[in-house]
Amino acid sequence: MTWITRCPVCAVTYRVVPDQLKVAQGWLRCGQCQEVFDSKGLVVDWPLESHKTEPIAEPEVPADRLDIDDFLKQEDKSALQTPVSAFEEALSTFKPLPLMPTTTAAAPEVFGVPLGALIAHDQVPEDQAPALPPSAPPWWPKVLVLSLVLMLALQWMVAGRYLLVAAEPALAQPLQIFCRLMGCEMEPPPVRNGVVIESSSMTPQEGGLLLLWSVRNVTTQALEMPALELTWLDAQDKSLVRRVLRPTEQAAPSALAAGQIWSGQLQLLPAEGLQPLGYRLVSFYP
Structure with a gap:
């Protein structure tokens, strides 16, 4: 028995055999437009048995004597859909569809200039990108x-x-x-050579020696009172005894004003057997 069907896209009719439809579960591909379609509801019996040897699914030019619309059923949209696995198995029996030639649409233009050229012009490479202004450092x-x-x-x-x-x-x-x-104290500072010895003398008196001296502040500011170093000398100017006299031992003030002169005296008793013939007196800051 031979059946006929028609492509729903280009309306070309074909003769098919039931075995082919059974294997493909009703799915066919048009040899004219290459459309894959479901032949359910589009297949009718073909009365001529002599046409069984005709090629399967070959396109045939529609004849004027055959009005296929009179006895073909319309496609039933409410029919159950073929399972996906059966559909994929049926499609595997058909050849892949050839790629249709496509035409590249013309790129849009902006004021006569291709849009692609404008985009390419606006894209700046990363190495040429404008540097961001440096942020102000924290204060x-x-x-x-x-x-x-x-x-x-x-x-x-x-x-x-x-x-x-x-x-x-x-x-x-x-x-x-x-x-x-x-909150600190600023006492008169010690300045080297700021206080000098103006004069000094040592004379015998009442079994001892009387030392007289005077010092003067030669600077323009108040200075700390220096200490005195007294050295007794023998006939060869060799040191016999050396003694340091601090301001408290001299009964002297702790500081001298600018240009001030202060005089002091001290009674000295040499040790027994010691007879100094000279002396040396210098001022210093310990």
């Missing part, structure tokens, strides 16, 4: 560093205030004001 590290430097400078000024005055006597008064603000 607090600078403030912290300046604060630390200022604190170290103030601490150094407090600890080395006497050295500053010794190097630059004009800084004495500003440093005194600074010390009052910082």
Whole structure:
């Protein structure tokens, strides 16, 4: 028995055999338009038995004497769908569809210029991308560093205030004001060679020796009273005895004002058998 069917796309009719439809579960591919379609509802019996030897699924030109629309059933849309596995098995019996030639659509243009050219022009390589403006560095590290430097400078000024005055006597008064603000004491500084011995003498008196001397502050600021070193000498100017006289032993003030002269005296009793013939007196800061 031979059946006929028609492609629902290009309306070409074909003769098919039941075995082919059974294997493909009703799925066929049109030899004219290459459309794969389900032949259920599109197959009718072909009365001529002599056409069984005809090629399977070959396209045939429709004849005027055959009005296929009169006895073909329309496709039943409500029919149950073929299982997916059966559909894939049926498709495997057909040749793959040839790729249809496609035409490339013309690229859109913007004011007569291809859009692709504009996009390519706007795309800038990463190595040529404009650099972002550098962000402003935070301000607090600078403030912290300046604060630390200022604190170290103030601490150094407090600890080395006497050295500053010794190097630059004009800084004495500003440093005194600074010390009052910082809660420290600024005593008159010791300045080397700032207090000199103006005169001195040593004379015998009442079984001993009387030492007289005067010192003067030659600077323009108040200075600490220095200590005195007294050395007794023999006839060959060799040292016999050396003694240090601190300001408390001299009954002297702790400081001398700028240009001030102070005189002192001290009664000395040499040891028994010691007869000094000379002396040497110098001022110094211990």
